[in-house]
Amino acid sequence: MSASLTPRRNEPVVAIVGAGMGGISAGVLLRRAGIGSFTIYESAERVGGTWWHNRYPGAEVDVDSYVYSFPFARHDWSRTHARQPELHAYLEGVVTDHGLIPHLRLGTGVTRAVWDDDLAGYHLTLSSGETAFCNVLISGVGFLNVPNLPDWPGLADFTGPCFHTARWEPQHDLTGKRVAVVGTGSTASQVVPALQPLVGEVVVFQREPGWVIPKGDRDYTAEERRKLRSPLVHLVRRAKWYWATEKRLWGGATYRPGSPVNQMAERAGRAYLAKVFADRPDLAEACTPSYPFWGKRPIYSSDYYPALTQPNVTLVPKAVRSVTARGVVDADGTEHPVDVLVLATGFQPVNYLAHLAVVGRDGRTLHDHWAGEPRAFLGMTVPGFPNFFMLYGPGTNLAHGGSLIFQSECQVRYVMDALRRTLTGGHRVIEVRPEPAAEYRERYRNEIAQMVWAHPSVTHTHFKNSRGEIWTASPWPVPTYWAWTRSVDPTDFTVA
Ligand code: NAP
Numbered sequence: 001m002s003a004s005l006t007p008r009r010n011e012p013v014v015a016i017v018g019a020g021m022g023g024i025s026a027g028v029l030l031r032r033a034g035i036g037s038f039t040i041y042e043s044a045e046r047v048g049g050t051w052w053h054n055r056y057p058g059a060e061v062d063v064d065s066y067v068y069s070f071p072f073a074r075h076d077w078s079r080t081h082a083r084q085p086e087l088h089a090y091l092e093g094v095v096t097d098h099g100l101i102p103h104l105r106l107g108t109g110v111t112r113a114v115w116d117d118d119l120a121g122y123h124l125t126l127s128s129g130e131t132a133f134c135n136v137l138i139s140g141v142g143f144l145n146v147p148n149l150p151d152w153p154g155l156a157d158f159t160g161p162c163f164h165t166a167r168w169e170p171q172h173d174l175t176g177k178r179v180a181v182v183g184t185g186s187t188a189s190q191v192v193p194a195l196q197p198l199v200g201e202v203v204v205f206q207r208e209p210g211w212v213i214p215k216g217d218r219d220y221t222a223e224e225r226r227k228l229r230s231p232l233v234h235l236v237r238r239a240k241w242y243w244a245t246e247k248r249l250w251g252g253a254t255y256r257p258g259s260p261v262n263q264m265a266e267r268a269g270r271a272y273l274a275k276v277f278a279d280r281p282d283l284a285e286a287c288t289p290s291y292p293f294w295g296k297r298p299i300y301s302s303d304y305y306p307a308l309t310q311p312n313v314t315l316v317p318k319a320v321r322s323v324t325a326r327g328v329v330d331a332d333g334t335e336h337p338v339d340v341l342v343l344a345t346g347f348q349p350v351n352y353l354a355h356l357a358v359v360g361r362d363g364r365t366l367h368d369h370w371a372g373e374p375r376a377f378l379g380m381t382v383p384g385f386p387n388f389f390m391l392y393g394p395g396t397n398l399a400h401g402g403s404l405i406f407q408s409e410c411q412v413r414y415v416m417d418a419l420r421r422t423l424t425g426g427h428r429v430i431e432v433r434p435e436p437a438a439e440y441r442e443r444y445r446n447e448i449a450q451m452v453w454a455h456p457s458v459t460h461t462h463f464k465n466s467r468g469e470i471w472t473a474s475p476w477p478v479p480t481y482w483a484w485t486r487s488v489d490p491t492d493f494t495v496a
Contacts, residue, residue: 012387012423014038015124015134017110017356020049022391022408023140024091025070028098029412032072033420039134040100043109043127043355047095049142051087054187056165056342058194059084062186062215062300066228067241067403070094074234076225081217113137114359115386120428122358122387135428138415139356139390143397143472144347146354148462150182154323162341165191174340176200180328182320183344184209186297189304191344196307203336204308205328207319208460209287211269215300245402246477255451255475257292262452266293276305283308286317295458297399349472350374350465352394360385361431374471375444377437377492378485380411381418386431389415395444396481399453399463399473407478414485421488427495436492447475 014030016023019042030038046052061068065077068087073094078086095101105126112125113134121135147164155162163169165187179199181188184206195202220228227233248254254261270288277284287305289295308315318330327337348354352374358366361384369384376382379396380389391411398404422430448454448470453463463472474481 011035011037012135012419012428013121013133014136014138015110015113015122015132016040016138016140018042018049018140018142018145019044019047019095019104019106020051020140020142021070021091021405022142022412023049023138024094024098024100025408025412026138026140026391026415027100027103028070028072028094029416031099033416035419038103039105039132040103040140041105041108041110041126043107045107046088046092047104047106048088048091049140050144051084051091053145053166054168055084055170056168056187056191056194057198058190058192059187060190060217061087063245063403064237064241066234067238068405070405071409073097074231076229077220078225079217079219081215110356112357112359113388115361115388117361120387136387136419137358137389139353139358139388139393141353141356142392143349143352143394146348146351147343148346148348149343150320150345152320152323154325154329157325158323158341159325160339160341162343164343164345166347172340174199177339178203178337179340179342180205180336180338181342181344182328183207183346184299185344185346186299186301187346188344189299189301191342192313193301193303193307195342196310196313200312202307202313203328203338204313204315205320205330206286206315206317209289209317210296210299211266211289211293212272212287212299212301212304213269214272214302216302242403242406242478246479255294255453257295257452257455262293269293273305277309280309283315286315291457291459292452292455294399294452295455296453296461296463346462349397349462353390358385358388360388372465372467373469375437375441377432377440378411378414378481379474380414381432381437383432383434383437386429389418391415394471395448396474397463397472398478399451402478407474407481410478410482410485414488417488418493421490421493422495425495429496430493431495432493433491436489444475448473451475 016026019040023040027040060081060083065082069075075090109127110124111127113122115122122137124132147166161172177199178201180203181192182205273284316330321331322329327335329335374394376393379393391408418430453473454470463470
């Protein structure tokens with residue numbers, strides 16, 4: 001991309017919503033492109049998005065640290081899988097080092113954006129009650145940002161502390177307490193081993209088990225860190241990691257239920273269960289999923305299963321029916337007395353842009369346009385919503401556990417290319433044409449229907465909407481997505 005997109009006096013005003021990894025990356029690349037007129041609105045008091053909100057004990061990344069950093073800000077990670085404090089400090093460092101502080105509006109969300117044809121931009125309503133204007137709107141809010149809060153009968157009557165993992169309440173002393181953890185997804189698999197040595201008892205409520213892959217997390221040795229500081233070693237390691245992760249998606253066989261490679265993965269999952277629970281056949285049985293391997297995003301953890309075998313941990317392999325003042329009642333009607341209730345119940349991924357109403361050219365909101373089917377061309381842009389781009393939008397979640405950083409990098413570069421083409425052509429508005437968007441939607445539907453995530457045996461999954469359709473996960477390997485997003489195909493867009 002050219003060093004400068006446009007002379008400064010013609011600069012578009014850009015609003016980025018969200019100061020998580022996507023928003024930060026967009027800010028850095030805008031600055032590098034010579035666009036200084038941008039603001040990053042962040043509803044939280046600190047930057048970091050997911051790595052700020054998720055401060056529960058044990059929070060750490062579950063892909064290798066050296067792939068989990070921006071290419072423009074390599075980092076000397078202390079562990080194979082960095083923990084939340086290190087990740088958050090890294091992101092704050094990037095914001096400072098790359099000159100984003102003057103562009104930040106912390107504690108200020110964007111709640112509404114209304115397109116104005118005459119002004120070629122969006123009128124913004126901010127959570128502070130103020131209004132603002134931008135020509136280009138970039139959503140970096142991601143999609144694992146709205147906690148899924150259950151509505152069990154009696155929940156409001158619980159007398160002890162009760163909170164979601166993404167809103168951890170550190171003020172409570174959990175020493176010696178009986179703590180219920182509801183949920184057994186990626187988050188719970190980190191919370192449970194972290195709580196087990198600290199608390200009196202952990203009672204884990206499991207509605208449906210997930211497949212677990214041991215992660216092998218540990219501190220890097222000094223020698224490993226020294227080696228990884230070499231840009232070449234770093235590059236080769238990353239390339240190897242991407243190859244190992246992404247080759248699973250080539251041809252899709254790994255994710256096709258019943259295929260030999262899918263069954264091979266399942267055998268490995270069962271072997272791990274048998275090994276770790278050799279002395280606990282009850283746990284082996286309770287933790288064995290009834291859906292094919294990869295049916296949901298796998299849980300990467302080496303210490304979750306071992307934690308379940310500890311004497312102060314009880315697995316209740318049942319859903320929650322209700323809550324009482326002092327306990328949790330399981331689906332069979334048994335009440336389990338607890339002092340603290342931790343909701344590791346995940347998020348509302350299909351509820352894209354839950355807190356941002358975007359009103360397009362015809363006066364309709366994006367949510368009305370979607371009608372429960374969140375979709376976007378390349379996961380980023382929608383006909384009728386000019387100059388609007390989503391990072392980590394519909395259909396771009398990496399269900400197989402790939403690195404979102406690279407995926408997000410592809411998206412940010414694509415958005416920058418779209419802006420460059422618009423501005424250098426002397427235009428102010430860019431909008432994806434309905435035909436390529438419809439074609440992309442069909443291609444997505446056909447592809448996703450063949451993936452294991454869509455298998456009818458996978459019932460409880462945050463990938464599916466209430467109609468059982470998947471609009472969240474990407475069925476394509478990241479290199480394919482990279483190839484599609486390397487540059488904007490002008491025939492896909494209209495400019496004005
Ligand atoms: P999740 O995978 O959606 O898991 C939520 C858990 O809560 C599931 O076990 C679910 O049971 C259970 N649950 C939800 N509602 C329930 C209800 N009403 N009653 C009983 N159980 C209920 O959420 P998550 O663990 O927070 O992970 C979400 C995503 O965040 C992951 O897929 C991953 O992409 C990401 N993540 C990443 C990391 C990392 O290290 N990078 C760490 C954590 C999370 P069912 O299985 O029966 O639905």
